[in-house]
Amino acid sequence: MAKKDPRSAQIQEDMAPGSLTLVGFLGDDTRSYEAIIQQDEAIFQKEGIEIDQVVKALKKLTFKGVDGLGEPVDVGDYEVSVDHFRGWLYCPFKHKKKVSKRNTTLYDKVTGKTIYWSDLSLHLIEDHHFFQGKGSHFRMEPETLIEVLRLEPLDEK
Ligand SMILES: [Zn+2]
Numbered sequence: 001m002a003k004k005d006p007r008s009a010q011i012q013e014d015m016a017p018g019s020l021t022l023v024g025f026l027g028d029d030t031r032s033y034e035a036i037i038q039q040d041e042a043i044f045q046k047e048g049i050e051i052d053q054v055v056k057a058l059k060k061l062t063f064k065g066v067d068g069l070g071e072p073v074d075v076g077d078y079e080v081s082v083d084h085f086r087g088w089l090y091c092p093f094k095h096k097k098k099v100s101k102r103n104t105t106l107y108d109k110v111t112g113k114t115i116y117w118s119d120l121s122l123h124l125i126e127d128h129h130f131f132q133g134k135g136s137h138f139r140m141e142p143e144t145l146i147e148v149l150r151l152e153p154l155d156e157k
Pocket residue numbers: 091092093094095097123124127128
């Protein structure tokens with residue numbers, strides 16, 4: 001667990017609706033963003049899954065979906081569509097990171113589940129292990145990710 005960020009209160013504030021984005025990052029979750037990160041990390045740890053596995057799988061699917069230019073692309077068990085919008089979004093963790101507005105929707109034909117993420121979601125997961133608050137539009141549940149992405153623990157070296 002990383003040590004407490006001295007700008008933590010400001011970060012928490014920027015994650016509220018209407019600050020950096022209209023809908024915010026916390027949904028109706030009443031936990032601090034630090035608690036959300038810690039508890040999601042614990043779920044992955046318990047399942048033996050590295051968050052890096054999630055990031056790799058999501059990036060690969062976005063990459064494949066880009067070819068469809070907004071139309072769904074068939075990728076094995078999935079249908080992927082990628083929508084690109086004008087403009088930029090800023091990371092709430094205050095390191096001047098801006099990410100283009102691109103959303104990926106993944107329909108899993110096997111489980112019937114749909115998940116979606118933005119490039120900012122990807123950045124938040126990759127660099128901050130932040131899957132957003134419950135009720136947030138882009139919240140990704142660790143259990144759903146593991147199921148839909150068919151993630152298995154890596155072999156112990
Ligand atoms: Zn960031």
